[in-house]
Amino acid sequence: MDSIKNYSLQEFLKQSPKVIEDYLNVLKHLEEGKLKTQLADLTLREVELLKKSIDDEDEIINVVSIVEKLSEEQVLKLKILEFFPLVKAIRSQLEKLIAREENNLTPKFPDEKFELVEGGKRLQRFGIWNVVNSLAGGDILKFDAILNLKYDKVFTKLLLDKELNDIQHEISKRNKQY
Numbered sequence: 001m002d003s004i005k006n007y008s009l010q011e012f013l014k015q016s017p018k019v020i021e022d023y024l025n026v027l028k029h030l031e032e033g034k035l036k037t038q039l040a041d042l043t044l045r046e047v048e049l050l051k052k053s054i055d056d057e058d059e060i061i062n063v064v065s066i067v068e069k070l071s072e073e074q075v076l077k078l079k080i081l082e083f084f085p086l087v088k089a090i091r092s093q094l095e096k097l098i099a100r101e102e103n104n105l106t107p108k109f110p111d112e113k114f115e116l117v118e119g120g121k122r123l124q125r126f127g128i129w130n131v132v133n134s135l136a137g138g139d140i141l142k143f144d145a146i147l148n149l150k151y152d153k154v155f156t157k158l159l160l161d162k163e164l165n166d167i168q169h170e171i172s173k174r175n176k177q178y
Contacts, residue, residue: 004023004026004027004080004081006079006080006081007079007080008076008077008078008079008080009061009075009076009077009078009079009080009083010076010077012080013076023080027080027081027084028084028088030081030084030085030088031085031088032085032088032089032092033082033084033085033086033088033089034089035067035068035086035089035090035093036067036068036069037067037068037069038093039067039090039093039094039097039151040093040097040150040151040152040155041150041151041152042066042067042150042151043147043148043149043150043151044128044132044146044147044148044149044150044151044154045147045148046066046151047094047097047151048127048128048147049066050063050066050067050090050094051094051098054090054091054094060087061075061076063087063090064078064083064086064087064090067086067090068086097151100155101155104159104162105155105158105159105162106162107162107165107166107169108166108169109165109166109169109170109173131154131158132146132147135154135157135158
């Protein structure tokens with residue numbers, strides 16, 4: 001391929017599969033774009049939707065629409081040299097958010113009884129609903145309010161809860177020693 005025509009996304013999607021494949025092999029090397037909204041500033045609901053949708057080619061327009069606060073029609077009008085760097089930036093931020101969750105929200109002291117009955121494995125199928133249920137104190141009427149909180153606020157609350165649990169465990173452990 002000698003040069004790239006900067007199609008609108010809508011025009012690009014009408015090209016032959018061969019042209020699309022050739023372009024994608026080049027476009028994947030573009031640098032990340034600059035997002036209007038940082039993912040941590042989105043709601044918990046939006047971030048969870050992005051996590052589920054980022055690898056679904058049928059949802060990628062919706063993903064960019066959510067992050068960039070554009071209609072799907074506006075996303076389709078974006079030039080490919082703008083669209084694909086945005087997708088790359090979204091992927092990168094999602095990877096960082098997920099790594100941040102894994103690195104910071106894993107308890108120092110796992111509950112042995114909980115692990116003994118494979119509690120984590122059994123509840124894993126409920127995904128984000130475990131967190132929402134916990135933050136709502138089991139009150140289903142509060143679920144939507146929690147999902148509509150900013151992701152960063154929810155993350156901070158979970159980090160606080162994790163730290164408090166770790167401190168409580170350390171205190172309990174010390175009390176048993178004396």
